[in-house]
Amino acid sequence: MCLAASQDWVLPAAPRFQLGACDWSVGKALNPEAFDRATQIGLQGIQISYNTSKDQAGLSVPATLQLIKEASKRTGVKVSSLAIGELNRVPYKSDPRTEEWVWNSVNAAKELGVKVILLAFFSDGDLRNDEKGKKAVIERLKKVASHAEKQGITLGIESYLSGQEHLDIIHAVGSKAVKVYYDFRNSVDAGHDIFKEIPMLGKEMICEIHMKENGQRLGQGTLDWPRIAEAVKKIDYSGWMQIEGATPPGADLVESYQQNRTYLESLFSFK
Template sequence: MKYGMNLLLWTSNVDESIFPLLEQIKEWGYDGVELPVFDFNAANFEKTGAKLQELGLGATGVTVCTAEENPISEDVAVREAALNRIRQAIDMCAASGSTHLCGPLHSALGEFSGRGRTDEEWKRAQDILAQAADYAQQQNVTLVVEYLNRFECYFLNNAEDCARFTREVNHPSLKMMYDSFHANIEEKNIGEAVRACADQLVHVHISENDRSTPGEGGVNWDATFAALKEINYDGWMVIEAFGLALPDLAAATRIWRRMFPSEEHLATQGLAFMKSRMQS
């Protein structure tokens, strides 16, 4: 098991300004970090990768698609822009040594059509991500599709559908992830959800129901960790939490009040919580 911390708790930047934070995360006992991949400055990612290697930290990346770069759009140009965006994000992962690129790569975050997904959208997304996976494979990066709750997207909302999506594409560089925050909203049975995606699952986000310190909220952690141990999950387990440090991100994630005593409390207590549950 590898334990990671998503840097979006503090920053959306990847440059030398985060080096002291990386050193602190290493001191806290983490195995790696999840880098925000929103800016495509290769030099910054290369420098960060060198720092991570110096510290002995592994890395994954996380990104999103926008309305102008949407894999399920009816507009061919918009779909091509989405493919280009994902390829650029893959390049940043390769530059930094990140092994996985995670996130809702299937469709634009926060964009709604007013109805459920269509068969045409399903096919469009699979086509774009199959092409992106070909590119990712060349760069030794695995694309990791994330399903989101119904308030953030309409295309993929549960583990079973997400697993079917990647299973049908059937590409070794396209898999999926499980996020306890979204599952807490959408899944009727946590154990069944994890078992339904076990053959496609390569990444886990540990996120509390209020996006604060894991273990201090309302997620059904007993069921979550029991299911992960049942399927012998042994990949990255990364804390994803959000605070008020980044106003734009706080607004996007609907964080209107402080949910934890400090970022250090969240990171250190969250790591201890994950280890205690997985090692018990």
């Protein structure tokens, strides 16, 4: 009796890059319908808002968390990461409510199986020329960082600060759970040189990235996306890219995002 030779089965390697979009950018913030819209566009994931101005409890409510889980399972679209955009309106540097939001967002991220939470620092939460605000943010991050570390979650700072200012905050916190959520458009708009900052921060400090051209489709604005793609590949970044705010005024959202996806597919491999 002959026995067939055994075979070693090897799981296919995960793609180096994965493409998603912000739920608020596709008009479905903290809404299970965001996953259906992602399917229409042809995305692998959706970045989900932890909460909104109308629902500040957000994903800390088990029923809301379950709805997001079910939508992801039903569509096959992943929850790529979480974001707390409400910090733009209710600043982390000054409002006590935000400490509970960030702490609870770590628990929600763990429950959803995601690794990154975007913490936004724009509008009322802007940290530029605000040393007192920076110190307050550092102290609050110190308190939550160990919790994030234990859960394997990264807190990503997105702001108009320079790459060096981001690093100063990260080093002051002193935790591997705090990194930079990099947005090329924001950095250029704030007057920073992204082609110096990308290698300076490197893949060790950039936890995730936004792909954005405010009011324009990707490739039709002022950013040099082929050069950006080269710089991103050169630092050996891997992980999620989230399309944000890349729809011209009056244009069809789904159609615009399909075009954005196609453009990024010409620069990166998502399979």
